[in-house]
Amino acid sequence: MTALSPTPSKKYDLSFARWVYDNVDGGDRLALCMQCGTCSGSCPIGTQMDHGPRKLFMMIRAGMKEAVLTSNTLWNCVSCYNCVVRCPRKVPVAYILHDLATVAVREGYAEARNSDNARFAKAFWWSAAKYGRTDERLVTGKYYFSFGMAEGYKRGMANLPIALGMIKTKRMHLGMPHACKNTGELHKVLAKAAEIEARDHGKQG
Amino acid sequence: MTKTMSYYPGCSSQASAVHLDTSLRAVMGKLGVQLRDVEDWNCCGASVGHIEGGHLGQAALSGRNLANAQAAGGEDFVTPCAACYLNSHYTNEKIRENPTLKAQVNEALAEAGKSYDGGLHVRHACEVIVNDIGVDKVKEQVTNPLTGMKMAGWVGCQTVRPFANTERGGTWETYDDPSFLDDFIAACGAEAVPFKGKTKCCGGSVSVMSPDKTLHLMKDILDEVKASGAEAVVTPCPLCQTNLEMYQPQINKAFGTDFNYPVLFYSQVMAVAFGLEGKTDAALHQHLIPPEALLSKAK
Numbered sequence: 001m002t003a004l005s006p007t008p009s010k011k012y013d014l015s016f017a018r019w020v021y022d023n024v025d026g027g028d029r030l031a032l033c034m035q036c037g038t039c040s041g042s043c044p045i046g047t048q049m050d051h052g053p054r055k056l057f058m059m060i061r062a063g064m065k066e067a068v069l070t071s072n073t074l075w076n077c078v079s080c081y082n083c084v085v086r087c088p089r090k091v092p093v094a095y096i097l098h099d100l101a102t103v104a105v106r107e108g109y110a111e112a113r114n115s116d117n118a119r120f121a122k123a124f125w126w127s128a129a130k131y132g133r134t135d136e137r138l139v140t141g142k143y144y145f146s147f148g149m150a151e152g153y154k155r156g157m158a159n160l161p162i163a164l165g166m167i168k169t170k171r172m173h174l175g176m177p178h179a180c181k182n183t184g185e186l187h188k189v190l191a192k193a194a195e196i197e198a199r200d201h202g203k204q205g
Numbered sequence: 206m207t208k209t210m211s212y213y214p215g216c217s218s219q220a221s222a223v224h225l226d227t228s229l230r231a232v233m234g235k236l237g238v239q240l241r242d243v244e245d246w247n248c249c250g251a252s253v254g255h256i257e258g259g260h261l262g263q264a265a266l267s268g269r270n271l272a273n274a275q276a277a278g279g280e281d282f283v284t285p286c287a288a289c290y291l292n293s294h295y296t297n298e299k300i301r302e303n304p305t306l307k308a309q310v311n312e313a314l315a316e317a318g319k320s321y322d323g324g325l326h327v328r329h330a331c332e333v334i335v336n337d338i339g340v341d342k343v344k345e346q347v348t349n350p351l352t353g354m355k356m357a358g359w360v361g362c363q364t365v366r367p368f369a370n371t372e373r374g375g376t377w378e379t380y381d382d383p384s385f386l387d388d389f390i391a392a393c394g395a396e397a398v399p400f401k402g403k404t405k406c407c408g409g410s411v412s413v414m415s416p417d418k419t420l421h422l423m424k425d426i427l428d429e430v431k432a433s434g435a436e437a438v439v440t441p442c443p444l445c446q447t448n449l450e451m452y453q454p455q456i457n458k459a460f461g462t463d464f465n466y467p468v469l470f471y472s473q474v475m476a477v478a479f480g481l482e483g484k485t486d487a488a489l490h491q492h493l494i495p496p497e498a499l500l501s502k503a504k
Contacts (some may be wrong), residue, residue, distance in 0.1 A: 025260055044406045044422055076418065079252040080406035081291075081366035085380040092367075102256050118256055120414040125250075125257030128266065132247035134216035143414060162451045162493075169491045171221045171447075178219045181245045185317040186269065190258070193265035193313040200309060 008063030026092035039083035132180030212240035222443030224488035267296035287363035350394025357435035358386035393478035402429030467496035
């Protein structure tokens with residue numbers, strides 16, 4: 001998915017919508033959306049989204065690429081999958097939102113890159129790819145300090161009672177991160193996966 | 206009688222949900238299932254891996270775990286974690302259905318001399334208890350029934366959504382009103398109170414990164430716990446357990462409430478009911494809101 005999606009030249013230009021149908025996970029069912037709103041109505045955090053999935057899907061068809069890829073609807077998804085199991089047209093709503101979030105980050109939109117979710121994802125992937133395991137301490141710390149030293153310190157202090165409780169109950173360890181034995185092998189597999197994704201964009205499942 | 210299954214504990218088993226891993230291993234041993242750890246397992250990417258790692262990077266993570274499990278033999282890949290279940294199941298299904306993704310994942314795995322053909326069944330530990338072991342067998346193991354205890358069975362999201370009905374022809378649970386957790390609680394001798402928050406969402410990873418957005422979701426769940434009259438919450442999900450437990454002080458501060466509910470894993474409840482050791486088997490000492498006093502009351 002390294003190819004940039006097309007920017008529609010006029011309203012209701014379907015070039016972006018067609019690109020989403022072909023390139024986004026679950027996008028092949030997006031055209032079946034009948035705008036019933038079951039997704040937005042089922043969303044536990046729908047009232048905190050600027051658009052919600054129903055409207056966002058119409059915006060895709062309306063050619064509003066920039067408004068779609070800068071929308072907080074992509075970032076506020078809590079991955080509860082209510083929308084996926086309830087959609088009467090079997091549109092995999094959450095999967096589409098997740099993949100659109102990936103597109104928004106790759107295409108460099110500031111709203112996307114600066115979102116809490118993208119910052120957290122960066123810290124998370126760093127740990128998962130480097131060690132083969134998620135180190136909750138390091139991921140949280142890295143995420144907090146992605147906002148800068150002052151904000152990182154503030155967030156760290158706000159959650160210090162939780163961290164101390166987790167250490168006391170042996171749910172957070174001190175010392176080296178947990179890691180796979182064969183991290184070298186994992187690094188090779190992930191590097192190849194990135195290479196294939198760049199090579200075969202538009203041909204994924 | 207003992208059946209061996211590949212077991213993928215997931216990253217939280219070494220940190221925030223170590224008490225799930227400890228208690229599940231103890232309980233499964235009593236129930237006749239031998240859990241054999243997937244060799245050198247790695248993270249599944251959880252809810253956010255795709256954003257940095259891409260679609261295929263995320264699939265490759267699960268692909269390596271599935272390949273390692275398949276190489277060890279057997280046909281079941283069991284995990285206790287909702288997110289691990291979701292990602293492993295999703296990748297497995299995609300590999301079965303989509304020849305392009307199957308070829309791509311295998312091309313990446315070939316870098317490590319590994320391959321995976323989609324042949325394993327990805328299963329949630331609760332589903333194994335329901336379908337392979339049976340709730341009756343759980344009941345047979347109970348020597349210390351938790352009589353008189355009221356518990357709210359909180360299933361959460363990803364344990365049943367979206368995959369509960371798709372593997373094995375929909376033989377285990379429904380999306381909005383699953384009964385398995387209440388059945389587990391009742392089998393252990395406790396009362397599974399009617400609980401309206403059963404499949405409500407705690408905010409998942411958004412609660413970890415931006416609790417200001419989701420404290421109200423957890424407050425809603427705790428309100429339902431209070432309305433149900435339960436003394437404790439029981440859940441199968443590692444992140445649900447951590448979120449609902451660790452944020453209670455912040456919720457109380459934000460909303461002026463006084464919640465202090467222990468949040469237990471079903472496997473801990475079973476371990477106690479089976480008469481297993483409270484610390485080494487049930488891991489009851491690893492809670493921010495200690496459940497021991499409450500559980501001893503039931504004895």
